[in-house]
Amino acid sequence: xxxxxxxxxxxxxxxxxxxxxxxxxxxxxxxxxxxxxxxxxxxxxxxxxxxxxxxxxxxxxxxxxxxxxxxxxxxxxxxxxxxxxxxxxxxxxxxxxxxxxxxxxxxxxxxxxxxxxxxxxxxxxxxxxxxxxxxxxxxxxxxxxxxxxxxxxxxxxxxxxxxxxxxxxxxxxxxxxxxxxxxxxxxxxxxxxxxxxxxxxxxxxxxxxxxxxxxxxxxxxxxxxxxxxxxxxxxxxxxxxxxxxxxxxxxxxxxxxxxxxxxxxxxxxxxxxxxxxxxxxxxxxxxxxxxxxxxxxxxxxxxxxxxxxxxxxxxxxxxxxxxxxxxxxxxxxxxxxxxxxxxxxxxxxxxxxxxxxxxxxxxxxxxxxxxxxxxxxxxxxxxxxxxxxxxxxxxxxxxxxxxxxxxxxxxxxxxxxxxxxxxxxxx
Amino acid sequence: xxxxxxxxxxxxxxxxxxxxxxxxxxxxxxxxxxxxxxxxxxxxxxxxxxxxxxxxxxxxxxxxxxxxxxxxxxxxxxxxxxxxxxxxxxxxxxxxxxxxxxxxxxxxxxxxxxxxxxxxxxxxxxxxxxxxxxxxxxxxxxxxxxxxxxxxxxxxxxxxxxxxxxxxxxxxxxxxxxxxxxxxxxxxxxxxxxxxxxxxxxxxxxxxxxxxxxxxxxxxxxxxxxxxxxxxxxxxxxxxxxxxxxxxxxxxxxxxxxxxxxxxxxxxxxxxxxxxxxxxxxxxxxxxxxxxxxxxxxxxxxxxxxxxxxxxxxxxxxxxxxxxxxxxxxx
Numbered sequence: 001x002x003x004x005x006x007x008x009x010x011x012x013x014x015x016x017x018x019x020x021x022x023x024x025x026x027x028x029x030x031x032x033x034x035x036x037x038x039x040x041x042x043x044x045x046x047x048x049x050x051x052x053x054x055x056x057x058x059x060x061x062x063x064x065x066x067x068x069x070x071x072x073x074x075x076x077x078x079x080x081x082x083x084x085x086x087x088x089x090x091x092x093x094x095x096x097x098x099x100x101x102x103x104x105x106x107x108x109x110x111x112x113x114x115x116x117x118x119x120x121x122x123x124x125x126x127x128x129x130x131x132x133x134x135x136x137x138x139x140x141x142x143x144x145x146x147x148x149x150x151x152x153x154x155x156x157x158x159x160x161x162x163x164x165x166x167x168x169x170x171x172x173x174x175x176x177x178x179x180x181x182x183x184x185x186x187x188x189x190x191x192x193x194x195x196x197x198x199x200x201x202x203x204x205x206x207x208x209x210x211x212x213x214x215x216x217x218x219x220x221x222x223x224x225x226x227x228x229x230x231x232x233x234x235x236x237x238x239x240x241x242x243x244x245x246x247x248x249x250x251x252x253x254x255x256x257x258x259x260x261x262x263x264x265x266x267x268x269x270x271x272x273x274x275x276x277x278x279x280x281x282x283x284x285x286x287x288x289x290x291x292x293x294x295x296x297x298x299x300x301x302x303x304x305x306x307x308x309x310x311x312x313x314x315x316x317x318x319x320x321x322x323x324x325x326x327x328x329x330x331x332x333x334x335x336x337x338x339x340x341x342x343x344x345x346x347x348x349x350x351x352x353x354x355x356x357x358x359x360x361x362x363x364x365x366x367x368x369x370x371x372x373x374x375x376x377x378x379x380x381x382x383x384x385x386x387x388x389x390x391x392x393x394x395x396x397x398x399x400x401x402x403x404x405x406x407x408x409x410x411x412x413x414x415x416x417x418x419x420x421x422x423x424x425x426x427x
Numbered sequence: 428x429x430x431x432x433x434x435x436x437x438x439x440x441x442x443x444x445x446x447x448x449x450x451x452x453x454x455x456x457x458x459x460x461x462x463x464x465x466x467x468x469x470x471x472x473x474x475x476x477x478x479x480x481x482x483x484x485x486x487x488x489x490x491x492x493x494x495x496x497x498x499x500x501x502x503x504x505x506x507x508x509x510x511x512x513x514x515x516x517x518x519x520x521x522x523x524x525x526x527x528x529x530x531x532x533x534x535x536x537x538x539x540x541x542x543x544x545x546x547x548x549x550x551x552x553x554x555x556x557x558x559x560x561x562x563x564x565x566x567x568x569x570x571x572x573x574x575x576x577x578x579x580x581x582x583x584x585x586x587x588x589x590x591x592x593x594x595x596x597x598x599x600x601x602x603x604x605x606x607x608x609x610x611x612x613x614x615x616x617x618x619x620x621x622x623x624x625x626x627x628x629x630x631x632x633x634x635x636x637x638x639x640x641x642x643x644x645x646x647x648x649x650x651x652x653x654x655x656x657x658x659x660x661x662x663x664x665x666x667x668x669x670x671x672x673x674x675x676x677x678x679x680x681x682x683x684x685x686x687x688x689x690x691x692x693x694x695x696x697x698x699x700x701x702x703x704x705x706x707x708x709x710x711x712x713x714x715x716x717x718x719x720x721x722x723x724x725x726x727x728x729x730x731x732x733x734x735x736x737x738x739x740x741x742x743x744x745x746x747x748x749x750x751x752x753x754x755x756x757x758x
Contacts (some may be wrong), residue, residue, distance in 0.1 A: 051691035085663055
């Protein structure tokens with residue numbers, strides 16, 4: 001006799017850990033998606049999109065990139081305003097954006113654009129789109145998710161604590177209470193809808209910088225039947241993350257091992273490794289996008305056991321880069337004031353005018369196989385759109401390659417070497 | 428292409444003649460200086476503006492030189508279509524039949540009345556906010572000064588000509604710069620018509636920024652003209668740009684999605700439309716060639732005009748006249 005519940009259980013996703021090394025979890029999530037036949041590797045990242053499309057890239061160019069993650073991240077801030085259209089469309093956002101074969105995770109906010117504070121109430125959360133503010137109560141939020149039909153979605157939550165500085169403990173407590181209330185209400189609405197049951201709700205861990213509240217949020221959220229957890233409020237700059245790493249370890253210790261842990265707003269290579277060591281499984285891939293927007297290319301090395309000649313060449317290269325990084329440059333980019341990191345080179349610099357090397361020697365991406373640094377420099381100087389396309393292709397491929405090497409390092413117990421290599425390159 | 432001295436087709440007077448003779452002299456100097464004639468083809472460019480006598484002189488002289496191909500230059504500026512086609516026809520009638528004829532710049536419309544309002548962010552492409560009626564003085568010095576803040580004013584000035592009008596400057600980093608410019612790129616329904624008519628007149632090759640530029644403005648080319656996909660009417664249109672088109676954009680995406688993407692800051696929208704518009708153009712020219720090979724080009728022209736204007740007899744007068752001059756009648 002077949003029991004429906006058993007069938008349903010078997011269709012649901014399964015996280016199996018291959019090994020746990022120094023707090024790092026290596027494994028796979030199986031039975032993903034509506035058809036239940038997708039798999040994701042962890043640790044891993046999600047494909048960053050803007051309004052349902054990888055930045056600068058058409059479907060065709062995206063598919064020229066190797067190792068594109070199985071799951072893409074959509075943001076409500078870019079899609080909420082299209083609620084009506086998607087409702088009329090009926091077939092879900094995956095098909096609408098031309099990615100029917102991809103797994104989809106819908107987050108509340110865009111990790112690149114900071115959220116203005118002061119807009120969360122006991123009954124609603126607001127996201128900011130091009131058209132302006134979109135206010136969502138629980139029912140409106142779930143109605144939107146019903147129209148989107150993503151595989152996973154971040155539950156409505158109060159994440160404002162991370163937007164402000166020096167928040168009172170009262171406000172922190174409220175963020176935990178509100179998020180739990182939103183979660184319970186969303187779960188209730190999910191129970192009443194067959195469509196919504198096909199999506200997995202990701203519970204959001206809040207609690208600011210208060211250990212007690214973080215633990216409370218983790219324990220309470222873990223009691224609910226969520227499919228995974230989003231660790232919210234750890235975004236910021238490298239210094240703020242450092243102070244929060246202890247909180248992070250304590251939080252993940254409270255979470256069940258068989259459910260995935262995502263983190264929002266953390267994407268830099270050094271930060272990624274720190275978080276993996278503290279039990280995080282999935283990351284957003286907006287960092288390569290930010291690098292692209294400032295006209296830069298990722299060049300950091302993640303090959304922790306290259307041949308000796310390569311090591312020597314890379315060492316010489318790294319020293320040169322470090323000399324140039326003595327003065328940190330501030331580049332004004334669209335919407336944010338980001339500093340150039342030591343993981344990248346700035347192709348706008350005059351010194352690349354006649355540099356006929358690829359962006360990264362040995363890189364297998366379309367840009368490095370077909371073009372030179374000099375050409376990218378030229379495209380940037382003449383403000384050609386192609387600069388963004390080629391840089392995005394390279395930066396995504398480089399970043400996805402990095403994650404592949406993280407998994408390889410964990411498999412062969414070489415994480416310490418990889419960590420040392422990355423740390424050496426972080427300024 | 429040779430180095431030529433080209434003046435705007437709206438210029439009259441002795442400057443036109445000067446440019447024509449200078450172009451001939453420079454052609455000779457190019458031929459003399461050309462060191463790789465076996466590897467690179469040097470084309471002459473016929474000048475003479477809109478003056479039939481000057482153009483005829485230029486044709487007579489340049490065809491005396493043994494070049495592998497000829498370009499028809501000095502047109503597609505601000506001249507009327509009536510003058511335009513007559514100069515094209517004159518040129519093709521006097522150029523050798525066994526060498527390629529390349530019409531430089533087709534389908535470019537200058538609309539002096541409308542002005543375009545632009546916005547530009549960082550190093551990205553300028554966004555066309557809309558067409559506005561403008562008058563008034565410019566603050567050109569403001570724009571030059573603002574150009575140092577890193578926005579691509581140089582590129583804009585090169586592409587769109589002098590930029591003037593009232594300017595609103597955002598405060599703080601990352602705020603967009605707004606300015607208006609003469610609307611040199613209109614929405615030109617006659618772009619494809621220009622191509623078809625000029626093929627009828629005897630041109631072989633064409634170039635134009637129009638299809639890719641209009642794509643970057645959110646306009647998709649279709650057999651009936653174009654679709655301004657940013658408009659609200661396409662918000663819930665779930666069909667492709669053109670159901671007959673085989674390009675990747677039409678295979679995978681709907682007008683509704685492209686509409687939404689065009690209203691975001693993701694440049695992917697521009698690339699989708701660029702791919703489609705190029706495909707449209709390639710498909711059009713392929714259809715033209717097939718109809719010529721199959722000896723039914725006049726029928727093709729009639730069908731084309733029917734699709735574009737509703738009825739072949741409704742196509743613009745200049746096009747009817749041009750086609751009639753080579754024996755193609757519409758309706």
